[in-house]
Amino acid sequence: xxxxxxxxxxxxxxxxxxxxxxxxxxxxxxxxxxxxxxxxxxxxxxxxxxxxxxxxxxxxxxxxxxxxxxxxxxxxxxxxxxxxxxxxxxxxxxxxxxxxxxxxxxxxxxxxxxxxxxxxxxxxxxxxxxxxxxxxxxxxxxxxxxxxxxxxxxxxxxxxxxxxxxxxxxxxxxxxxxxxxxxxxxxxxxxxxxxxxxxxxxxxxxxxxxxxxxxxxxxxxxxxxxxxxxxxxxxxxxxxxxxxxxxxxxxxxxxxxxxxxxxxxxxxxxxxxxxxxxxxxxxxxxxxxxxxxxxxxxxxxxxxxxxxxxxxxxxxxxxxxxxxxxxxxxxxxxxxxxxxxxxxxxxxxxxxxxxxxxxxxxxxxxxxxxxxxxxxxxxxxxxxxxxxxxxxxxxx
Amino acid sequence: xxxxxxxxxxxxxxxxxxxxxxxxxxxxxxxxxxxxxxxxxxxxxxxxxxxxxxxxxxxxxxxxxxxxxxxxxxxxxxxxxxxxxxxxxxxxxxxxxxxxxxxxxxxxxxxxxxxxxxxxxxxxxxxxxxxxxxxxxxxxxxxxxxxxxxxxxxxxxxxxxxxxxxxxxxxxxxxxxxxxxxx
Numbered sequence: 022x023x024x025x026x027x028x029x030x031x032x033x034x035x036x037x038x039x040x041x042x043x044x045x046x047x048x049x050x051x052x053x054x055x056x057x058x059x060x061x062x063x064x065x066x067x068x069x070x071x072x073x074x075x076x077x078x079x080x081x082x083x084x085x086x087x088x089x090x091x092x093x094x095x096x097x098x099x100x101x102x103x104x105x106x107x108x109x110x111x112x113x114x115x116x117x118x119x120x121x122x123x124x125x126x127x128x129x130x131x132x133x134x135x136x137x138x139x140x141x142x143x144x145x146x147x148x149x150x151x152x153x154x155x156x157x158x159x160x161x162x163x164x165x166x167x168x169x170x171x172x173x174x175x176x177x178x179x180x181x182x183x184x185x186x187x188x189x190x191x192x193x194x195x196x197x198x199x200x201x202x203x204x205x206x207x208x209x210x211x212x213x214x215x216x217x218x219x220x221x222x223x224x225x226x227x228x229x230x231x232x233x234x235x236x237x238x239x240x241x242x243x244x245x246x247x248x249x250x251x252x253x254x255x256x257x258x259x260x261x262x263x264x265x266x267x268x269x270x271x272x273x274x275x276x277x278x279x280x281x282x283x284x285x286x287x288x289x290x291x292x293x294x295x296x297x298x299x300x301x302x303x304x305x306x307x308x309x310x311x312x313x314x315x316x317x318x319x320x321x322x323x324x325x326x327x328x329x330x331x332x333x334x335x336x337x338x339x340x341x342x343x344x345x346x347x348x349x350x351x352x353x354x355x356x357x358x359x360x361x362x363x364x365x366x367x368x369x370x371x372x373x374x375x376x377x378x379x380x381x382x383x384x385x386x387x388x389x390x391x392x393x394x395x396x397x398x399x400x401x402x403x404x405x406x407x408x409x410x411x412x413x414x415x416x417x
Numbered sequence: 418x419x420x421x422x423x424x425x426x427x428x429x430x431x432x433x434x435x436x437x438x439x440x441x442x443x444x445x446x447x448x449x450x451x452x453x454x455x456x457x458x459x460x461x462x463x464x465x466x467x468x469x470x471x472x473x474x475x476x477x478x479x480x481x482x483x484x485x486x487x488x489x490x491x492x493x494x495x496x497x498x499x500x501x502x503x504x505x506x507x508x509x510x511x512x513x514x515x516x517x518x519x520x521x522x523x524x525x526x527x528x529x530x531x532x533x534x535x536x537x538x539x540x541x542x543x544x545x546x547x548x549x550x551x552x553x554x555x556x557x558x559x560x561x562x563x564x565x566x567x568x569x570x571x572x573x574x575x576x577x578x579x580x581x582x583x584x585x586x587x588x589x590x591x592x593x594x595x596x597x598x599x600x
Binding site: 025188310 | 452
């Protein structure tokens, strides 16, 4: 059933229907509404998970890490400084191969103090070994959370679903939240194999000491598994939309019937392309800003937007296939690797060397809650034709 | 696409009003969206919230810069901030004020007078709800002057949004909206 909901509530209802056993969190704007709702479901007797309000984000992450280590489905959510405080545990969760799912309500990082949206927070844990998904709208956020658990539990890899703070968390929009019964058809109960979790009858050690003789191979294996997860993410995207019909699924069908060109009809678990076939200009971006870009693309005949839904593992093949013949490529980051360029631009540049006709240009916009307008996107379309190598800040 | 911008102050339910518009439009079978100009919402500080209504899915996330409808919940903002920025000669303006229509020019809104509608929503709120909560009341005038949402859907939206607060609050709000609708 289609409803109109605040983004946070849509996510909270989805998590309730996924039925984790343990939720632990510490409130931080703009994530707060999600965990408030989850705490209320529990208090009202609508849910039977253990809800632990931690004394800090470090504790919240540690609690879900421990619970996941004990073999149950877990959930946490955070933002900004909260994620930074979790960092040590975030690395440990991936290193121990725990299928933790977390929502990051993306927000800028201090100083100066900001409570507003950008995507700097997640960039600080980019290299931690998590699968990083980004949602454009409410429906994608709901769908990605459900898929996240499936992927995490299949592969023993943690997944973070990134939703733009305020822009998605505090906005009312229409969405279909699948009920617990529907979700169960796609996502079975979590039953980890004996000997893989903490159990007094089958003792194991998780996250043990590794000497120089072993550490490197363990890290290499994590890297390879993360790379290999791309295929599973694509497969699960197909599976999900076969089993659970949400608005997103319908849109995919409509789009597919119209465009026959496979390169420019790409919409899988990793990326989505929208716009002209064989465009001169391609803008690449992540998250809610893609909606604003799509409206601008409709007014520009020779342009398209490539949405990155999955930032780690990095979908280099998918990206290159779409952008290789474009004349101009603009990458819009809502974060910056200070002293370098936008992190997404830098990754695409690394993947593209010698394989694209156009140079990859880095544009930074929307830092600390600055509204990204259609006019700014038009400006990027103009600027990218100048072919400069400098990182450009699009402020107004 | 119709774009609505609401101006008010922290604590006056500016964001709730935008959400109610979106819920009512959704109830009418339209696509809609509502969001605040995300701020640190201190009581009394000037605040904006936005709503959009369309017949097709709404994708843009930018703030409302060119409103089709402006709702001014607190007339003391006039002259303090440029509430009319981005509005044009067709923008419909609804102002909560005790001033009669004959004094519309005194408000200093630089838009055609025929599009400016005045309603003493505070008075209606105090009379019927018993509190100075004019945000829902103005929506009655909004539904009447713009026809962007039906009264029935607005009534349903109030029940959906305030249901948890109890029947009395729901009924008082609906009664107040009705009075503003027939103003």
